[in-house]
Amino acid sequence: MAIFALSDELSFPxxxxxxxxxxxxxxxxLDPQRLLLAYTSGIFPWYEAPPVLWWCPNPRFVLFPGELRKSKTVRSLLNKNAFQFTIDQDFEQVIRHCRNIKRSNQDGTWITEDVVRAYQQLHRQGYAHSAEVWKDGILVGGLYGIRLGQVFFGESMFSLVSNASRYAFTCYTEQLKTEGVQLIDCQVYSEYLESMGARMIDGKEFxxxxxxxIPAR
Structure with missing residues (x-):
């Protein structure tokens, strides 16, 4: 199949x-309207340098909130209130930590300055959200993504201390569940998220x- 080149028209193949x-x-x-159309269609941007590359993998890696698995370690941390958990308290610091964190087998980052600006704009518009984990007043873990209707599209997470991102993901998933979110998009497979209950589903089901x-826009 051919890879489609996008024009100025607001549409995707x-x-x-x-x-x-x-x-x-x-x-x-990365205009906000193009990004919202992309997510509504199950498409997301992922690239290290221009031009923008748009992806829609099949099968799709997702988590149904009711299937969340908590490890003994996370349960112990939750019982002890080991961290302070917040939502949308410092979106910029979360996305910049996700941009700067060193990851194994990854030299660069897809979270360019253009991406940071675009998602900050979506945050101001009420679509992009962050979850934060704090220890002694210092941000030590978190994640961000896009919320549309009853779907949360996870984008990236970071951890500066052991289990901080797992704690953030667990707490935020529980919160999203209480708000009626039915599906968390994890995009592509990771052993880390599989251990927390994420699994593959067919693209047509996704x-x-x-x-x-997602309500019609």
């Missing part, structure tokens, strides 16, 4: 035309769930 690795289109911009859980 059908997701079933993505390459086997999930790459669907190239080009376009698309159907998006249509069910």
């Amino acid at each position: 059908p997701v079933h035309l993505a390459e086997k690795d999930g790459l669907l289109a190239i080009g376009g911009d 698309d159907a769930l998006l249509k069910e859980y």
Whole structure:
């Protein structure tokens, strides 16, 4: 299949035309309206340098909040209130930590300054959210993503101390569950999130769930 080149028109090709690795289109911009259309369609940007690359992998790695698994370590930390958990208290610091954190087998980062600015704008518009974990007043872990209807699209997380990101993910998943969120998109497989209950589903099922859980815009 060919990779589609985006024009100035606010549209994406059908997701079933993505390459086997999930790459669907190239080009376009990170305008908030384009990003919201992308997420509504199950598409996300992921690139290290321009042009923008747009992805829609199949199968899709997701977590149903009711299937969240808590390790003994996390349960112990929760019981002891080992960290302070907050939501949307410092979005910029969270995304910048996600940008700067060193990851194994990864030299660069896809969270460019353009990405930081675009998601900060979505945060101001009420679509992008952060969850933070603090220890003695210092931010030590967290995550951010996009919330549309009953779906949360996770983007990235970081941890400066052991289990901080796992604590943030657990607490935020529980909070999203109480708010009626039915699906958390984890995008691509990771052993880390699999240990917390995430699993693969077919792309057609994922698309159907998006249509069910995200109000028409």
